[in-house]
Amino acid sequence: MKSAIPLLLAATLLVALSTSATATERSILLQSTTSTKNSGFYDHILPLFKADSGITVHVVAVGTGQAIKNARNCDADVLLVHAEADEKNFVARGFGVKRHRLMYNDFVIVGPSSDPAKISNFKTAPAALTRIAQTETLFVSRGDSSGTHKREQALWRSTGINAVAASGEWYRETGSGMGATLNAAVAMSAYALTDRATWIAFRNKQGFKIHVDGGKALLNQYAVILVNKARCPANKAKAGQRFVDWLTSTAGQAAIQRFRKNGQQLFFPNAVKN
Numbered sequence: 001m002k003s004a005i006p007l008l009l010a011a012t013l014l015v016a017l018s019t020s021a022t023a024t025e026r027s028i029l030l031q032s033t034t035s036t037k038n039s040g041f042y043d044h045i046l047p048l049f050k051a052d053s054g055i056t057v058h059v060v061a062v063g064t065g066q067a068i069k070n071a072r073n074c075d076a077d078v079l080l081v082h083a084e085a086d087e088k089n090f091v092a093r094g095f096g097v098k099r100h101r102l103m104y105n106d107f108v109i110v111g112p113s114s115d116p117a118k119i120s121n122f123k124t125a126p127a128a129l130t131r132i133a134q135t136e137t138l139f140v141s142r143g144d145s146s147g148t149h150k151r152e153q154a155l156w157r158s159t160g161i162n163a164v165a166a167s168g169e170w171y172r173e174t175g176s177g178m179g180a181t182l183n184a185a186v187a188m189s190a191y192a193l194t195d196r197a198t199w200i201a202f203r204n205k206q207g208f209k210i211h212v213d214g215g216k217a218l219l220n221q222y223a224v225i226l227v228n229k230a231r232c233p234a235n236k237a238k239a240g241q242r243f244v245d246w247l248t249s250t251a252g253q254a255a256i257q258r259f260r261k262n263g264q265q266l267f268f269p270n271a272v273k274n
Helices: 004-024 034-038 041-053 064-072 084-092 125-135 147-159 178-188 196-201 237-247 250-258
Strands: 027-032 056-061 078-081 096-111 139-141 171-173 191-195 209-212 219-227
Touching: 027 064, 027 237, 034 041, 034 056, 034 178, 034 196, 041 056, 041 237, 041 250, 064 078, 064 084, 064 147, 078 084, 078 237, 084 096, 084 219, 096 125, 096 178, 096 196, 096 237, 096 250, 125 139, 125 147, 125 209, 139 178, 147 191, 178 191, 178 196, 191 196, 219 237, 237 250
Parallel strands: 027 056, 027 078, 139 171, 139 191
Antiparallel strands: 078 219, 096 191, 096 209, 096 219
16 A cells, blocks of 8 residues: 555656646747738637637747747747748758648739839749839838748849849838838839738738739748757647647648638648648
């Protein structure tokens, strides 16, 4: 009988520790992009996840570059961004457990309805950007190392044009999020590259329209990554993994599919289950 008492105490302690660990994982911190936040995506998705799991997700919405930096500093449990090369590097260096493809939409070039550079007839983004540079028509860039900014830089590189050399002239950099950058573009009657979800949700269009869209170069893929507990011991790995699993599950993918703004679907789920 005496030998059973220590075993009973040990079992009780284990249950108490397990219960305590569960209690501390009732919320997680998600580092994410401004595009998902500004579109209203989290207002739609997170209540559904909480109803299913009881877990609250707190979102920090910044540019992808800053979100990844924050996650490297262990200021995140989960990362949801849209810059594939940086995401793969994050995982390869041991900061993330695994990159999961989640959903996609696309980037578009928007501008005044008058189309001052006459780019609407161009079928590709590089051709349109080349025309903007040649005519020195105002173009507003986020300039903030976000996923959108990185894609814009890649598009400029494909044209062979150094747009940054014209910074302060026809090329303007805001260093701000997508919403603020679009507001600046509207105020200056300038072109801008934006993700379609933010554009659909954007309320200050004032006659602006999409001039160029479509094509592989404008595909905008999002991914979700659990921050590695081996690098960040305080990471709430169990709750974070549950969020990742839910987003990539049939239920999560269906919830993404249903999200609409102004009658339009903003993101298209494409998670691949292993």
